[in-house]
Amino acid sequence: MKIELDEDQALVLFDWLCRLNDSQAPVVTHEAEQRILWDMQSDLESVLVAPFEANYNELLAQARNRVAGAGK
Template identity: 40%
Template sequence: MTNEQQRPLDGVQIELSPEEALVLFGLLSRWCEEGSAPTPEASCFESIAEGAVLHGLLADLETQLVAPFKADYSDLLKEARNRLKESWDYPTLRG
């Protein structure tokens, strides 16, 4: 192995607003739950590692967020989506 292959990757810290964290939690939860909600097709992923990362991110959010476990979670999620939707004017991720 070369030195580059042996070198550990640097850790990264991402900061989300409470609204961003709640919306991301809602999206990832919907994708990971059993049910009829649409999820990305397998062709959207280049590696199963990408799914593992998203699932791990959901698990991290579950340990930090309180709102998803409140009785008014649906209302809180709707309010967070409404506050954030004005920051994106496009119908898809590609604009």
């Protein structure tokens, strides 16, 4: 199965997964769920450039704005 995301969607999802995976709050009920979240984060990290840029927060904000505006 494939899920296609544009770069903005991938960046927003990556940031959310990072925060989710770093959280101490119990958000998963089975270790398989955690494995999938870690794998998705790793897959995105291997293809995204923005997380390694000095202006990452700005790039993320711009991506969030474009994604949020896409449904309007």
